[in-house]
Amino acid sequence: MTAPMLEIRNLRTEFATDAGRVTVIDEVSFTLNRGQVLGLVGESGSGKSVTGFSIMGLIDPPGQVSGGQILFKGEDLRTLPEPRMRALRGNRIAMIFQDPAMTLNPVLRIDTQMIETILAHEKVSKTVARDRARDALGMVGIPSPEERLRAYPHQFSGGMRQRVAIAIALLHRPDLIIADEPTTALDVTIQAQILAVVQRLARDHGTGLIWITHDLSVIAGLADRVAVMYAGRIVEHGDVDTVIRTPRHPYTHGLIGSLPSRNPRGQHLKQITGTTPAIAALPQGCAFRPRCARATEACLAAPPVTQTEGRLLRCFHPVTEGEAA
Amino acid sequence: MTLWIFQRLLQAALVALAMAALLFLALQLIGSPVETLLPAEATHEERLRLIRDLGLDQPLHIQFLMFLKGMVQGNLGVSYVFKEPAVALILSRLPATLELALFAVLLSLIIGLPLGLIAGRRPHSLTAQTIMTGSILGFSLPIFWVGILLIMIFSVWLGWLPSSGRGQTVMVLGVGWSFLTWDGLRHLILPAFSLSLFNISMVTRLTESGVREAMSSEYVKFARAKGLAPRRILTVHVLKNVMIPVVTVVGLDIGTTIAFSVVTETIFAWPGMGKIIIDSIAALDRPVIVAYLMLVVLMFVLINLVVDILYRLLDPRIRLQGE
Ligand SMILES: Nc1ncnc2c1ncn2[C@@H]1O[C@H](COP(=O)(O)OP(=O)(O)O)[C@@H](O)[C@H]1O
Ligand code: SF4
Ligand SMILES: [Mg+2]
Numbered sequence: 001m002t003a004p005m006l007e008i009r010n011l012r013t014e015f016a017t018d019a020g021r022v023t024v025i026d027e028v029s030f031t032l033n034r035g036q037v038l039g040l041v042g043e044s045g046s047g048k049s050v051t052g053f054s055i056m057g058l059i060d061p062p063g064q065v066s067g068g069q070i071l072f073k074g075e076d077l078r079t080l081p082e083p084r085m086r087a088l089r090g091n092r093i094a095m096i097f098q099d100p101a102m103t104l105n106p107v108l109r110i111d112t113q114m115i116e117t118i119l120a121h122e123k124v125s126k127t128v129a130r131d132r133a134r135d136a137l138g139m140v141g142i143p144s145p146e147e148r149l150r151a152y153p154h155q156f157s158g159g160m161r162q163r164v165a166i167a168i169a170l171l172h173r174p175d176l177i178i179a180d181e182p183t184t185a186l187d188v189t190i191q192a193q194i195l196a197v198v199q200r201l202a203r204d205h206g207t208g209l210i211w212i213t214h215d216l217s218v219i220a221g222l223a224d225r226v227a228v229m230y231a232g233r234i235v236e237h238g239d240v241d242t243v244i245r246t247p248r249h250p251y252t253h254g255l256i257g258s259l260p261s262r263n264p265r266g267q268h269l270k271q272i273t274g275t276t277p278a279i280a281a282l283p284q285g286c287a288f289r290p291r292c293a294r295a296t297e298a299c300l301a302a303p304p305v306t307q308t309e310g311r312l313l314r315c316f317h318p319v320t321e322g323e324a325a
Numbered sequence: 326m327t328l329w330i331f332q333r334l335l336q337a338a339l340v341a342l343a344m345a346a347l348l349f350l351a352l353q354l355i356g357s358p359v360e361t362l363l364p365a366e367a368t369h370e371e372r373l374r375l376i377r378d379l380g381l382d383q384p385l386h387i388q389f390l391m392f393l394k395g396m397v398q399g400n401l402g403v404s405y406v407f408k409e410p411a412v413a414l415i416l417s418r419l420p421a422t423l424e425l426a427l428f429a430v431l432l433s434l435i436i437g438l439p440l441g442l443i444a445g446r447r448p449h450s451l452t453a454q455t456i457m458t459g460s461i462l463g464f465s466l467p468i469f470w471v472g473i474l475l476i477m478i479f480s481v482w483l484g485w486l487p488s489s490g491r492g493q494t495v496m497v498l499g500v501g502w503s504f505l506t507w508d509g510l511r512h513l514i515l516p517a518f519s520l521s522l523f524n525i526s527m528v529t530r531l532t533e534s535g536v537r538e539a540m541s542s543e544y545v546k547f548a549r550a551k552g553l554a555p556r557r558i559l560t561v562h563v564l565k566n567v568m569i570p571v572v573t574v575v576g577l578d579i580g581t582t583i584a585f586s587v588v589t590e591t592i593f594a595w596p597g598m599g600k601i602i603i604d605s606i607a608a609l610d611r612p613v614i615v616a617y618l619m620l621v622v623l624m625f626v627l628i629n630l631v632v633d634i635l636y637r638l639l640d641p642r643i644r645l646q647g648e
Contacts, residue, residue, distance in 0.1 A: 056550055090552030097550075102543035107565045107641060116561075117551045152641040168551065 003074045005175055005208050006032040006055075012067035013047075013054045022280050024050050025232040027305075028068070030225075034175070035206040037199075039219035039240060041255070042229030043276050048212045049098075051229070052178045055210075056095055057085045073175070091121040094169035096198075098181040100161035104153035110137075110164055111149040117171050136167040140197055159190035163197065170201055176208045183218070195222060216255050220244055228252045231277060231287035238311030248311065248318040250292050286315070294319075326637075333633060337626040344622040345396060348615065349389050357381060361609050362405060396619060402612030406605070411612035415598055415620055420500040421491060422597030425589070426582045428504060428517040430575060433524030438571070440525075441532020442559065448537055456529060463526030468585060472519040472592040479515060487512050489594035516593040520586055524578060528571055535567035569639050576632035580625040 011028040014021050025047040032038050040048050054065045057077060070077040072093065077085060097103040105113060114133035115126060122129075130149070137145035140163040153161055162182055169177055179198060183191035199222060202209045211222060219226050219240060227237040228249065236249040247253040254272035274291035283289050285300040292299070294317045303314050359375055376382050380391050395401050401411045440460075444453040480488035492512035494501030503509030539545055540563060548558045587599035594600070598617055605613040637643050 058546065058549055086552050086554070088552070089550055095547075095550040097543060097547055099543065103547040105544040105548065105562050105566070107569070107639070108562070109641075116553060116557065120552045120554070120557075154642045165547070 003071070004031040004033050005073060007071040008055070008068070009071070010068035011051065011054060011065065011070065013050050013059055014064055014066045016062035017280065019280050023066075023232065024063075024279055025054070025229075026067075027233055028229075030227050030234065030237060032176070032208045032210065034208055035203065036225070037202065037209040037211060037223040039223035039226040040210055040212045040229060041216050041219055041226060042214065044214055045276050045279070046229040047232040047279075048214075048229055049180050050232075052095060052180050052210065052212060055178060056089060056093065057082075058089075087121065090117055090169075090174075091172045092174050093176045093178070094172070094174040096162070096165050096169050096177065096179045096182045099185045100158050100165055100182075101185070103165050104161060106153055108152075109149070110151055110153065110156075114149070114164075114168055114171065117168055121172055132171065133167075136171055137164070139170065139201065140164075140167045141193075142167070159186050159194065162186060162190075162194055166194070166198060166201075170205075173205050174207060176210070177202065178210045178212070180212045181214070184213070184215075191218075216244070217259055228255070231282055232279060233287070233314060234312070235288070235314045236312065242309075242311060246321055248313050248320075249315050250294050250317075250319060251288050253319045254291075330634070333630055337630055340626050341622060342393075345393060345619065346389070348618055348622075349392050352611070352615070353385070355611075358405075358609070358611050401616045401619070404605070404610050404613045406608050406610045406613075411610075411616040412620075414601065414613060415616045418596065418598045418601050419620070420502065421595060422583060422586055422590070422599060424502060424504060425513070425517055425520060425595060425597060426579060426586055428513055429521035429582055429586075430524060430579055432517055432521040433528045433575065434571075436521075437525045437528025438532055440529045441567075442536055442564070444529065445533040445536025446540065446559065448533075453533075457533065460526040460529045463522045463529075466522065468519060468523070468588050469592055471522055472516070472589060475515050475519050476592070486515050488515065491596060516589050516595050519592075520582060520589045523585075524575065524582065527578070528575060531571050531574060532567055535570060536563055539563040539566050569636065572639060573632055573636050576628060576635060579628050580621070583624060584621060 008031070009029050012023060012026045014023050016022075028047075028051055030038060040051065042048055050059070053059050055070055055077070057065075057080075059065055065078060068078075072088070077088070080088075104110070111130060111133060114136065115129045118124065118129040118132060119126075124132075134145045134149055137148060142148055142160060142163055148156075153164070156164065166182070177198075182198070183194050186194065195218065198209070198211075201207070211219065213219060216226075223240045225238065226240045226243050227234045228243070228251065229235070230251050236243060236247065236252045243252060244256060247256050251272070258272060272291060277283060277287060277290070286292070286295070286303050289295045289299045296317065298316045303316050306313050306315075358379070359372065359381070362375060363372060380388055383391070399412050403409065404411050404414055407414055440456050444456040447453055476488040479486045490512060491501070491503045491509060493506040493508040494503050495505040495509070496502075497505065503513050536559075545558060545562055548562050553562075583598075586595075586597060587602060589595065590597045590599035591603055598620070601613065602617045604610075605617070
């Protein structure tokens with residue numbers, strides 16, 4: 001067996017704030033193979049984006065990746081000097097952002113923003129780069145790409161802008177794409193189209209995909225594996241069908257229970273009570289304790305990771321198979 | 326775009342007309358120039374003839390129309406002091422002032438942009454804090470004081486640069502220019518720098534805040550995620566966005582700079598419009614004052630128009646909305 005394409009081990013990222021150093025993500029571990037899709041799910045503020053940016057090496061001081069390993073094709077990205085890391089970014093590892101209205105530079109034409117991405121990593125002529133940019137636009141389903149190359153971002157709709165961003169991410173056929181809630185800012189029909197485009201392209205190119213979302217229902221049809229994040233830690237991690245069918249962590253259980261499709265018509269949606277705790281003021285022991293119906297004295301200590309049938313879990317009193325979701 | 330330019334031209338003409346009316350009104354308030362013009366021993370006949378010659382016997386609205394007519398024809402009377410047509414007199418001094426003002430604006434970009442870029446890229450560094458503190462000084466020091474200080478240091482103590490006049494000039498297009506000779510350039514440096522100090526500070530601060538905002542933007546983060554070199558991100562992605570407000574503000578400020586050059590020209594004995602207007606005010610030389618003010622108004626209006634067009638060219642979002 002060769003090493004997995006991406007292996008994250010005990011990743012920890014901290015920020016310096018007015019209130020002192022805050023550990024935003026901790027003990028984050030997962031692996032991803034070629035062509036695999038990992039869904040990274042959790043409420044807003046749970047540390048999903050920070051995980052993505054940590055892998056990209058884009059955590060700016062006063063923030064810092066302060067622990068763990070990011071093994072990409074066997075090499076720890078944390079030890080790479082910046083020029084080598086930059087050579088990987090946008091080339092072997094690409095990222096798509098949440099809000100397509102903000103990610104493209106408003107005063108530069110699309111061709112400029114695409115061609116520079118190619119020239120940053122390859123010595124080709126501008127004409128060749130331009131042709132490739134045009135083909136990439138066509139590939140993500142943008143009509144009359146030759147003309148659209150000359151347009152500015154504001155001349156595209158939100159969905160089309162996100163397609164442009166995807167085309168840019170795909171320019172170098174990366175081994176890994178980190179998609180940070182790329183459909184959250186779009187309406188539902190566009191969401192489905194974007195989802196289909198990325199899924200097809202990732203499969204065709206054998207690209208590994210980390211799909212970040214706060215919406216579990218998106219993950220169901222897309223991902224192979226799912227990691228559920230809560231307050232900076234992965235609390236449940238396993239095969240997507242297994243986790244969605246039989247969630248064991250009370251938080252995952254609650255998330256799935258609150259999906260509209262799981263609730264009979266005319267009935268109020270079941271919501272998880274309470275709100276996400278501030279990362280700076282996490283409760284002692286299990287971070288989910290104040291919102292957890294199963295909490296006991298034991299939960300005042302931090303729950304260890306347990307592993308059963310390929311599923312990782314961080315809970316003292318997991319939901320058992322017999323209990324109804 | 327053409328329709329828009331036409332509308333803007335019409336607006337500009339209206340502004341110029343309004344200013345002319347205001348100016349005419351102000352002249353009425355100052356009172357009749359007859360007393361200044363007549364020698365003390367003038368006879369009653371001489372007085373009446375002068376009043377008729379100046380058109381002051383006509384009703385006000387006719388006087389205003391004559392005033393406008395003169396303006397359109399570029400004829401605003403003859404200077405009482407120099408006995409030359411006032412417009413020609415002002416125009417002959419215009420190149421010196423324009424040269425000074427434009428050089429000052431150029432300096433503000435050459436110095437202010439890099440300072441702002443450096444300060445904005447590392448906002449918390451010592452360099453950045455020094456630059457930003459310095460820019461506050463540049464804002465608050467009075468222009469005449471800076472001028473005198475510069476003369477003291479560079480002309481009197483060090484003896485490096487001359488402190489007055491334009492130096493050697495070269496005739497191009499029938500006008501003399503200082504910046505084309507080494508001697509002229511040396512004469513230009515001190516007045517231009519003291520005139521631009523305010524603009525340097527402004528450009529520095531504008532650039533700094535623009536860079537800070539752009540550096541924390543999503544599009545810069547995306548550019549970094551694409552693997553672009555920091556240099557390209559700063560000089561293309563950031564600078565292009567920062568240039569929009571900088572060009573707008575600096576462009577609009579050219580008019581103010583020309584107005585401020587009155588002080589600078591006086592301190593450095595720079596033979597431009599500013600110097601002549603001060604002399605004319607002292608001598609109550611009405612035609613020259615009127616010609617100066619109208620010319621400054623016209624330039625303001627024109628500069629505004631050009632900046633507006635430039636702004637549209639720089640910012641694609643606005644450019645296309647108008648179509
Ligand atoms: N640059 C930063 N400085 C300080 N705290 C940050 C910074 N970026 C993110 N955080 C904190 O990290 C936590 C996780 O953020 P994020 O990863 O963006 O959440 P999400 O899961 O919604 O993507 C949040 O509490 C956020 O306030
Ligand atoms: S460890 Fe305790 S508090 Fe935390 S999720 Fe499990 S049962 Fe709830
Ligand atoms: Mg996020």
